[in-house]
Amino acid sequence: MGYKVVVVGATGNVGREMLNILAERQFPIDEIAALASRRSLGTEVSFGDQTLKTQDLEQFDFAGWDMALFAIGSDATKEYAPKAAKAGCVVIDNSSLYRYDPDVPLVVPEVNPEAVEGYSKKNIIANPNCSTAQMVVALKPLHDRAKIKRVVVSTYQSVSGSGKEAIDELWDQTKSIYNPTDEYEPKVYPKQIAFNVIPHIDVFLEDGSTKEEWKMVAETKKIVDTSIKVTATCVRVPVFVGHGEAINLEFEDHLDEAEARDILREAPGIMVVDKREDGGYATPVDCVGDFATFISRIRQDSTIDNGLNFWCVSDNLRKGAALNAVQIAETLGQRVLKKG
Incomplete structure (x- = not known):
């Protein structure tokens, strides 16, 4: 016996990926x-x-359906997710609307699968931000071994994180630069994204950080450990799909890079590609279409006590969104609903 599943926002990039996965x-x-x-x-x-x-979201009756995977913006989610949840359909939401609600579990199945069991308070489970999802998959097994005190992360995020219009903007700008007769003014981003990088994702907050950076801090604490200190700089780069992250960790206890490499190799959802030679590392292009989070460049940081550096890449439309939502559905089925 299987489930009755709804994909909301099925024509968007993430919704289509949900169906594929x-x-x-x-x-x-x-x-x-x-x-x-x-x-x-x-x-x-x-x-x-x-x-x-x-089918028309406005007219759809969620009664009798088991799960709804939402891949629409926060405004529409605010209207329709409570309707689905009230009808008895468990909502797995990809927007940011419910991530920081204490009554809604924020889940990455490789990290905190047990959290799905808290879904019943609102009949909603939240999917984390794309940049957080891939990072915490790598943090959790290392944290279990040596306890992370502090995370310093710089992200290199692809334009697909902003939707189809951003993909089109990068494509059209690139063409216009090669063909000077074409003129293209930025619409999605505040500055040119083609052949450029933009240290600005989401809105600016009073302390000078952006909301994307704040999300990484708040979500890491909620998913992994509230005691971890996190500081982030989030950058948009001219890549179509795949987010990269340069991560620096400070642990309470010493963790040798060789042991860290072994731990990550054995961890769920991770693929270690770490050869100290030309091309012996993963890049965003390598991870597109893959389920794994790729880890490379693992090395000791000798400038601090108990420090470690590594490079992390993942397909943001998959692990950063659609794949994680499907994994939540799988975990919910295995731990709670137990139909399949």
């Missing part, structure tokens, strides 16, 4: 519905060998 991982499904806004009504999307026509 549900099919790839052979999630036990008896019935599936693809929902979108009225303007996308009837748009066809793929689910394995099937073609689904999108």
Whole structure:
């Protein structure tokens, strides 16, 4: 016996990935519905060998459905997620709306799978920010061994994190630079993204940080350990898919780089690619379409006591969004609903 599953926002980048991953991982499904806004009504999307026509989110009745994977913005989620939850359908939400709600579990299944059991307070489970998701997968096994005191992370985030319009902007700007007769003014980003990097993701806060940086701090504490100190600098780079992160850790106890490498090799969801030679590391291009979080450049930081550096890349549309949501659904099924 399988589940009745709804994908909300099925025509977007993340929604389409959710459908792909549900099919790839052979999630036990008896019935599936693809929902979108009225303007996308009837748009066809793929689910394995099937073609689904999108249904109208506004008119959909969630009663009798087991899970709804939401991949729409916070404003629409605020309207429709409570309706689904009230109807008895467990919401797995990819927006930022519920991440910091103490009554809503924030889950990365490799890190805190037990947290899904707290879903019943609101019938909602939150998916973390894309940059946080891949980082905490790497932090957790190291934290279990030596206890992390402080994280310093700089991100190199692809434009797909901003949606299809941002992908188009990078493409169109790149073409216009090669063809000077084409003029293209930035629309999605405040500055040119082609052949450039922008140290600004989301809005600025009073302390000078951006909201994306604040998210990494708050979410790491909620998912891994409230005592961990985190500081982040988040940068948008001219890459279509795949986020990179340079991570520096300070531990309470000494952790040798060789032991750290062994721990990460054995950890769930991680692929270590760490050869000290040309090309012996993972890049965003290497991780596109893959389920894993890739770790490279593992090395001691001799400037502090108990320090370690490494490089982390992952497909942000997968582990950073759609894959993690499907893994939450799998975990919920295995631990709580137990149908499949």
